[in-house]
Amino acid sequence: MGRHKEFDKEAVLHKAMLVFWKKGYEAASIPDLLEAMDLSRSSLYETFGDKQSLYIEAINWYKKWKQAKRDILVNATSAKSGIRQYFEIHIDSALDGESPKGCLITNAAVGMDSPDEPLNALIRERFDELEQSFYELLRKGQETGEIMPEKDINTLSYLLSNLNHSINIVAKVQGDRSKMQQMVDMVMEML
Amino acid sequence: MGRHKEFDKEAVLHKAMLVFWKKGYEAASIPDLLEAMDLSRSSLYETFGDKQSLYIEAINWYKKWKQAKRDILVNATSAKSGIRQYFEIHIDSALDGESPKGCLITNAAVGMDSPDEPLNALIRERFDELEQSFYELLRKGQETGEIMPEKDINTLSYLLSNLNHSINIVAKVQGDRSKMQQMVDMVMEML
DNA sequence: ATTTTTCCGGAACATTCGTTCCGAAATGGG
């Protein structure tokens, strides 16, 4: 057996993800990535294949990384408070100076040229998952009587996932917390 | 005086805009643009300066081009029907196969790296304009009693412009008309 | 210690990028 890798694959993948997140796919050059990942070219290409593969892996890593946020919805006992908490965290992370603004997957969706790319499946999947989580939680809320049964939760879940998208966009250009907060309040009143 | 330009500046600018719209700034290469605009390199550089300047001009051209849609809001007599009509057209143009999906300015906003770029001012301006149009129309609706005076039209206008953003994102990945329609209906009920 | 396997730094690759430049063609005013 030969020697081991000198780097932690997940750690450098995380670094790469941050670069893609901040700059977008096209604008993130290999030298950019190498510097952030602190890797040599050959290591990158041997470990990840090529740039596009790395991008896909980065997005999947992002998904896993953000899973915790979605778990809030799955594990919430109360529908309304679960949703409320989800958006609190969503707004927080959309505005904090540490991580890049917006959402990597939303960026990828908007930056996508043709909808036939393999990326598209990944993105739709993610969008659907989120909407599904909202749906499940709303349905539970209906069962417990927290949400009136006659409400069309199909549409409600769509409304919520659109609120999510909007926050991603608005975070990139304005980053006005109070207005986002207002938006969430307004939608919450509909539940 | 020397010879005249052999091309119509606005016509080629329109072509360039379509390329930027479809591919995004980074992915739209000069050869791509040249082919679409049917121009020689020197003509492009002499007429528009460089790629970034062309991009800015293309966005401004897009704004002017889409102004007609916003005029619906400004000239509408009834608030609700004006807003309804705006979104009908918005969804139509978001889904038709002719023009690229989504909205050029939204794409630009999301593709933006640092928020300090000169682009940012342009984008915020456009976002504010749209929100302002919604606001004005809602206010007129309040005056005529079409909309109940106690409604917070500040938040309502923000909600509407976020609905606009959401449609732009969703159009790029799914393009499901009926769901968009539902969304609009739902928000309209709040007015 | 030697062999074997793997990793990694860096040089090198062809290609494409955005941009510049020059000469020829075309136009309009004198």
Next chain:
DNA sequence: CCCATTTCGGAACGAATGTTCCGGAAAAAT
């Protein structure tokens, strides 16, 4: 008709792009 002026096609530029390759170093196994 000729000259001044502008446009335009295409060659050429250096820099940056993504990718490949090789040789030596490092680590595990025998």
